[in-house]
């Protein structure tokens with residue numbers, strides 16, 4: 001694991017998702033969405049929502065930095081005076097957003113209050129620090145305060161063309177890692193040793209950060225979020241390898257393949273064949289117009305028919321973008337209808353305690369008809385010769 005994804009003052013790249021035109025369009029959509037939701041302002045502090053809206057990967061610190069999106073007026077950045085250079089060096093400079101600064105001895109909440117003088121309904125980003133949210137509320141007590149919730153999530157889940165390209169590049173990078181995993185899986189090595197090598201490969205493949213490395217051999221495969229352990233890999237072990245990182249663009253990869261060190265048991269092979277059918281069925285089903293829960297059902301029905309319904313203990317997938325887990329969630333009960341641009345994982349698995357587990361995971365993006373797959377490594381069980 002390396003640095004935080006939030007790096008202050010990173011340089012804009014014209015071909016990246018923090019391109020000025022792209023960001024300007026996002027800000028306009030956010031303003032329209034806030035207006036439609038009856039909000040007079042959105043207040044967004046450092047985090048993925050801020051990065052999404054203005055490209056500024058500011059560190060979340062105790063001094064207030066906030067983007068104000070105000071329907072009917074231009075957006076505005078409020079930053080500590082000492083961080084003005086960092087803000088200007090970020091895409092905020094290229095966007096030529098108005099920046100208002102506050103001095104060390106000033107109360108920044110007063111600056112926010114003065115910037116939204118007539119606001120009666122204000123939303124804060126879902127992950128604003130509670131102390132910031134309460135201080136803002138105290139500074140503007142006449143306003144109704146709500147969380148931004150779906151207003152920003154609804155924008156983030158519909159990926160633009162440039163975001164889809166970023167997710168495809170992330171997918172290609174993690175595919176390049178999976179292409180080398182079989183060569184690392186040798187009997188006698190520990191999961192931890194293999195995981196360390198994979199982390200190096202994630203960085204070498206173009207990611208700027210390793211987000212997670214799961215190497216789950218034998219019975220450890222029955223724990224979906226196992227990371228690595230000192231368990232020694234043995235001949236006959238199935239090994240679940242689920243890996244992901246963040247690219248310099250800010251967009252994430254996440255892909256799982258299941259390997260086997262030599263021939264696995266016949267029981268495992270039978271179950272794996274059903275899993276591959278389940279994953280393919282969900283990918284084939286996903287398209288604009290179908291619900292999230294129907295994609296889950298497409299995978300789950302196949303596993304249930306194979307007697308593995310109880311062993312599929314998690315939802316089929318999650319949205320992905322600037323974060324590894326975001327909306328939309330591919331889960332029973334989510335009646336949201338898929339639209340072009342929505343990006344999410346399709347990752348059914350089975351988990352049999354004390355025995356083994358397996359998972360196959362691709363990131364897909366809804367296209368006009370069906371989905372585009374960001375991960376294209378073979379999905380059959382990868383048997384490592386020993």
Ligand code: ZN
Pocket residue numbers: none
């Ligand atoms: Zn997960």
Ligand code: ZN
Pocket residue numbers: 242243244254255256347361
């Ligand atoms: Zn994963």
Ligand code: ZN
Pocket residue numbers: 254318345347361
């Ligand atoms: Zn995933």
